[in-house]
Amino acid sequence: MNAGSVTGRRIGWGITGVMTIAAVAAIVAPPAFADVTQLDVSSGGGTLVVGSTYQLRAKAENFDSQPVMFRDNGSCIGSRPTTSQNTGALVIIDWTPTSAGTHTITATQAGVAKSVRVEVIAAAGQPAAPAATPSGCGGGGSIGSGSAGS
Known part of the structure; x- marks a missing residue:
């Protein structure tokens, strides 16, 4: 076996390993810049x-x-x-x-x-406004008027 081809394969495997680690880090990283x-x-x-x-x-x-x-x-x-x-x-x-x-x-x-x-x-002499239709919060929680509790 040629020494150059062994070295070439080792470099190739090293690059593949580094790229794999970088890809995994990108996948499992928290969402970027949400604040x-x-x-x-x-x-x-x-x-x-x-x-x-x-x-x-x-x-x-x-x-x-x-x-x-x-x-x-x-x-x-x-x-x-x-x-x-x-x-x-x-x-x-x-x-x-x-x-x-x-x-x-x-x-x-x-x-x-x-x-x-x-x-x-409370508005003076006026009934409460009708409940608004929420436009989606997802992730569970109650679907209500947005004014629960007091």
Whole structure:
């Protein structure tokens, strides 16, 4: 057997081993760059009232093509995809609270969550708004109006 062909085979096997390790690392690595860093409720600085519609805005710093899921006290409000490939995309969804009290709003992307607590008051002389149809949070949880609990 030729010494050059043995060395060539060893180099080939070494390259194959390194490539295999790199491929496995890429497959088992956590999703890259999923991070909700900011969440707010657009109230214009005013009081949140049952039956009024507000925008929930989550800032997604990075992207792995997973949607941002919004929940109110654990109940699905809905989910939205990230819409930009640039750092700092704003993901927005409408929310209409149907009950008065404390609400914990959570935005989650790839397991990274950011929450904010807000107070909602009852509308004077008006019945609660009808339950909204959630636009999909996936991963279980209750499918509700997005305003469970108080």
